[in-house]
Amino acid sequence: MNESDRQIELVPSKPSALTKVGTKSLVARGRADLSVREEAEEWLKKGLDFHSKLQFEEGFACFERGIQLNPNHPEIQRWLGNMLTNGEGVRQDYTQAASWYRKAAEQGNAWAQCCLGTAYSKGQGVTQDYVQAAQWYLKAAEQGYSVAQYALCYAYYYGQGVMQDHTQAALWWHKAAEGGDADAQNALGNAYSSGQAVTQDYVQAAQWYLKAAEQGNAWAQYNLGNAFSQGQGVNHDRMQAAFWWRKAAEQGCEQALAALRDM
Amino acid sequence: MSSEIVHRLSPEEEELAAKRGELAQLEAQLADEELALASLKADLAAFEGLYLRRVGILYAELDELKARLAELRAEQAGTPEANAAAAEARTQAEDAYSAAHGEAAEAQPFLPTADLKKLYRDAAKRVHPDTAAHDADRARRERLMKEVNAAYAAGDEEALRRLLADLDASPDAVQGAGVGADLIRVLRQLKQVRNRIAAIELEVTVLSETDLAKLKAKADQAATGGRDLLEEMAASVQARVIVSRQEFEKVSTSGADR
Numbered sequence: 001m002n003e004s005d006r007q008i009e010l011v012p013s014k015p016s017a018l019t020k021v022g023t024k025s026l027v028a029r030g031r032a033d034l035s036v037r038e039e040a041e042e043w044l045k046k047g048l049d050f051h052s053k054l055q056f057e058e059g060f061a062c063f064e065r066g067i068q069l070n071p072n073h074p075e076i077q078r079w080l081g082n083m084l085t086n087g088e089g090v091r092q093d094y095t096q097a098a099s100w101y102r103k104a105a106e107q108g109n110a111w112a113q114c115c116l117g118t119a120y121s122k123g124q125g126v127t128q129d130y131v132q133a134a135q136w137y138l139k140a141a142e143q144g145y146s147v148a149q150y151a152l153c154y155a156y157y158y159g160q161g162v163m164q165d166h167t168q169a170a171l172w173w174h175k176a177a178e179g180g181d182a183d184a185q186n187a188l189g190n191a192y193s194s195g196q197a198v199t200q201d202y203v204q205a206a207q208w209y210l211k212a213a214e215q216g217n218a219w220a221q222y223n224l225g226n227a228f229s230q231g232q233g234v235n236h237d238r239m240q241a242a243f244w245w246r247k248a249a250e251q252g253c254e255q256a257l258a259a260l261r262d263m
Numbered sequence: 264m265s266s267e268i269v270h271r272l273s274p275e276e277e278e279l280a281a282k283r284g285e286l287a288q289l290e291a292q293l294a295d296e297e298l299a300l301a302s303l304k305a306d307l308a309a310f311e312g313l314y315l316r317r318v319g320i321l322y323a324e325l326d327e328l329k330a331r332l333a334e335l336r337a338e339q340a341g342t343p344e345a346n347a348a349a350a351e352a353r354t355q356a357e358d359a360y361s362a363a364h365g366e367a368a369e370a371q372p373f374l375p376t377a378d379l380k381k382l383y384r385d386a387a388k389r390v391h392p393d394t395a396a397h398d399a400d401r402a403r404r405e406r407l408m409k410e411v412n413a414a415y416a417a418g419d420e421e422a423l424r425r426l427l428a429d430l431d432a433s434p435d436a437v438q439g440a441g442v443g444a445d446l447i448r449v450l451r452q453l454k455q456v457r458n459r460i461a462a463i464e465l466e467v468t469v470l471s472e473t474d475l476a477k478l479k480a481k482a483d484q485a486a487t488g489g490r491d492l493l494e495e496m497a498a499s500v501q502a503r504v505i506v507s508r509q510e511f512e513k514v515s516t517s518g519a520d521r
């Protein structure tokens with residue numbers, strides 16, 4: 001006799017639909033499954049908490065507990081894949097990582113689709129395959145995932161896994177930058193600054209640098225410091241230049257450190 | 264003059280008047296609580312129908328796939344254990360199917376109007392078996408109360424109006440056996456009504472503790488946060504259905520290869 005059957009007996013039986021054993025056991029199943037999934041959600045939260053504190057072993061253990069309870073949880077699958085890729089709290093294992101990414105990706109998780117694209121692109125845990133990589137990037141990019149959009153921009157620019165197409169590259173590049181991908185924003189800043197691929201526009205360049213710099217992108221911070229130092233696209237401002245160079249230097253950007261020394 | 268004596272109430276009459284007032288109040292409370300109970304039951308039945316239609320049928324589908332898989336394995340293995348497992352899985356699948364596609368799954372959303380509630384309250388006050396003055400009247404009232412509950416659950420305002428009109432046309436038998444007898448009767452009615460109120464409160468508690476009520480509470484809470492809990496539950500069972508189907512296909516083709 002299982003748990004739900006025992007509960008049924010406690011309630012006096014009446015000829016109402018509410019107390020028919022079959023429907024009751026279907027409801028009890030749903031509720032039991034729900035509570036298991038909620039518990040898995042708790043483990044995900046705990047795991048994320050540990051991960052953010054760089055306590056990787058504890059974090060990985062939490063994700064493992066969560067996936068035992070809910071084997072189809074795409075977010076936990078992706079985190080397991082991520083930590084196995086990076087060897088965080090567990091021995092690095094690209095094959096296992098790719099298999100977790102695939103499970104989550106097939107359920108439509110954009111982040112996992114992008115990770116699987118990267119696995120194919122680098123041949124990590126799967127045979128290197130640019131066509132597969134581009135296909136997974138595209139799936140994630142179409143969902144608006146900006147990291148994948150920028151990766152797709154690269155694929156189109158160099159013709160990796162897709163026909164080389166600079167128009168498509170530019171399109172995805174802009175989408176990625178507008179969607180908030182800091183690398184894409186910094187690169188767009190570089191493009192406007194140098195006039196490569198777009199018409200030179202220092203004001204636009206500084207604006208894209210600022211967006212990326214505010215997200216903590218060290219190169220964008222260094223570039224923004226340069227813009228303030230030279231008054232390109234923004235008013236010349238030594239204080240602002242020093243501020244952004246210092247931010248970049250704090251992240252280990254040697255060029256920014258040198259610029260600060262030369263002030 | 265003798266009229267002075269008539270105006271002055273005897274202690275028994277005063278007691279009777281007080282108890283009648285108390286009874287009237289309790290009868291109103293009883294009608295409210297019956298309404299709350301009937302509404303709770305109808306709400307739960309409606310939610311159950313929704314659950315069965317959206318999630319229950321997927322469990323039935325999952326069980327069907329599991330039964331087919333077990334039968335396939337029994338066919339391939341031919342062991343008594345495999346046969347027993349297949350038979351058990353088949354029973355489970357049949358139970359789940361009839362539950363998910365049965366009468367309960369047809370329950371529609373329950374949205375009572377203010378009119379319907381008022382009609383129910385009025386009718387309950389009039390016919391409630393626990394406010395019966397005589398045992399002889401009880402059976403009739405029990406039957407009427409069932410009609411009232413059924414009409415309410417079905418949202419049938421017209422039936423309740425008809426029932427009230429019929430009651431007006433055939434008033435209850437006039438009582439008149441003296442103050443002492445009236446007092447005993449009122450005291451008995453008070454006791455019956457109090458017992459029924461306690462029973463309703465217990466029933467509401469029991470109903471609120473069921474899986475169905477707990478699940479409904481969660482779904483309601485999720486809905487206030489803009490989440491569709493049943494949709495999430497359906498998606499999770501659907502994912503298992505897909506996995507089971509893949510497994511079934513794998514086992515069936517591996518059997519064909521041999």
